[in-house]
Amino acid sequence: MSVDLAQQITALARRARTASHVLATAATAQKNAALDKLADLIDAATFDLLEANQRDLLSPEAQALSAASRDRLELNAARLRQLAASVRQVATLPDPVGEILDETTRPNGLRLQRVRVPIGVIGIVYEARPNVTIDCAVLCLKSGNAAILRGGKECFHTNTALAALVSQALTAVGLPGDAVQLIPTTDRAALTTLLKLDTLVHCIIPRGGESLIRFVAENSTIPVIKHYTGVCFVYVDAAADLAMAEKIIVNAKTQRPGVCNAAEQLLVHRDIAEAFLPAAARALIATASVELRCDPASAAILAQAGLAHTAATETDFRTEFLAQILAVRVVDSLDDAIATINRDSSGHTESIVTADAAAAQKFLAAVDSAAVLWNASTRFNDGFEFGLGAEIGISTDRLHARGPMGLRELCTYKWLGIGTGQVRG
Numbered sequence: 001m002s003v004d005l006a007q008q009i010t011a012l013a014r015r016a017r018t019a020s021h022v023l024a025t026a027a028t029a030q031k032n033a034a035l036d037k038l039a040d041l042i043d044a045a046t047f048d049l050l051e052a053n054q055r056d057l058l059s060p061e062a063q064a065l066s067a068a069s070r071d072r073l074e075l076n077a078a079r080l081r082q083l084a085a086s087v088r089q090v091a092t093l094p095d096p097v098g099e100i101l102d103e104t105t106r107p108n109g110l111r112l113q114r115v116r117v118p119i120g121v122i123g124i125v126y127e128a129r130p131n132v133t134i135d136c137a138v139l140c141l142k143s144g145n146a147a148i149l150r151g152g153k154e155c156f157h158t159n160t161a162l163a164a165l166v167s168q169a170l171t172a173v174g175l176p177g178d179a180v181q182l183i184p185t186t187d188r189a190a191l192t193t194l195l196k197l198d199t200l201v202h203c204i205i206p207r208g209g210e211s212l213i214r215f216v217a218e219n220s221t222i223p224v225i226k227h228y229t230g231v232c233f234v235y236v237d238a239a240a241d242l243a244m245a246e247k248i249i250v251n252a253k254t255q256r257p258g259v260c261n262a263a264e265q266l267l268v269h270r271d272i273a274e275a276f277l278p279a280a281a282r283a284l285i286a287t288a289s290v291e292l293r294c295d296p297a298s299a300a301i302l303a304q305a306g307l308a309h310t311a312a313t314e315t316d317f318r319t320e321f322l323a324q325i326l327a328v329r330v331v332d333s334l335d336d337a338i339a340t341i342n343r344d345s346s347g348h349t350e351s352i353v354t355a356d357a358a359a360a361q362k363f364l365a366a367v368d369s370a371a372v373l374w375n376a377s378t379r380f381n382d383g384f385e386f387g388l389g390a391e392i393g394i395s396t397d398r399l400h401a402r403g404p405m406g407l408r409e410l411c412t413y414k415w416l417g418i419g420t421g422q423v424r425g
Helices: 001-026 028-046 045-056 066-074 075-090 130-142 154-170 188-194 210-219 241-252 270-288 294-305 333-346 357-366
Strands: 101-104 111-118 119-126 146-150 180-182 204-207 232-236 263-269 293-294 325-331 349-353 371-374 392-394 404-406 411-418
Touching: 001 111, 001 119, 001 146, 001 188, 028 045, 028 075, 028 130, 028 154, 045 066, 045 075, 066 154, 111 232, 119 130, 119 188, 119 210, 130 154, 130 180, 146 188, 146 333, 146 404, 154 180, 180 325, 180 392, 188 371, 204 210, 204 325, 210 333, 232 270, 241 263, 241 270, 241 349, 263 270, 263 293, 263 333, 270 294, 270 325, 293 294, 294 325, 325 333, 333 357, 357 371
Parallel strands: 119 146, 119 204, 146 180, 232 263, 232 349, 263 325, 293 325, 349 371
Antiparallel strands: 101 111, 111 411, 392 404
């Protein structure tokens, strides 16, 4: 790594830290004005943004992407309108900064408050997802954090164009343009430098595939908030409404298969497997030609019904496919389903379909994942769907944040003490 590049990234982080002090005390109205300005700029720059995106789509790196990754990379006029709308929506969300979490007065009269404050400087590392440039920038801005963005080389031109609009919006309302900065190179050495700047950067959030996330986690001296994979389960209980269960698994698997909250695993209670699996398989195949990778029990049921399937490997039962592939197993009991999920899932999102409230409550309590649902698709584990307005990512960690991360999860807190001259004896 060149000395010049290391110095460049360190200087960028220092500017972000300086900007974070200004942003931490910025008025809500000023932050919202920047967001509204950014939305207007996105609307006005549609042609330029699509031109930059087309340059990325024609690059050799983009040509090598999977269909799902190319879909995430590609922008169009409708997606840009939605992106601008999402920025305006963040402007309408409550500002978390300054919220008093709790307050107490000690016997000596000292009044203590625990108050929500920004984390400081947040580094976002992501792949071929240009919407992340805007999503993360605006969520960090609204929560009072400076952001350092490091996107993938597949979308460098799009990210550069979007980041320039963010800086323009910030300076237009009197906020420091350095509050949101894009690392201006795709050199991996720049990322390695960033991940060691623990005196200037307070948190790293990686967004992308497992290999990227593991690289960040293994090379960072800064705390990393992450999830590696989304190996999400739907369990159809003996007491399930089978029509409801069919609708849920079809939605969870096929509505958008290339995302982390799509279902990858189906567990079916043995008592209803023969009644449920053929109908569910027909619906999955008819909807999206889903490939079913089955254990011996589910394979036998589908073979008897004359339905296409393949034999699953042990690896299939712990895999995030991100495609129209679903692993299927028959289980003997609710306890068996819970044990299977806790052993094989990635701790992201699981769902039970049942009319038995006692079974549901046991599942909700015993399954050890960031989000556990009853009679609902796994696709609902999302910041917008959970009422957070938007999200910067989904965490399967256990410290600070777990599940969708919205504005409040981008804050920490500090203690304020208000005294009248108290001293400690």
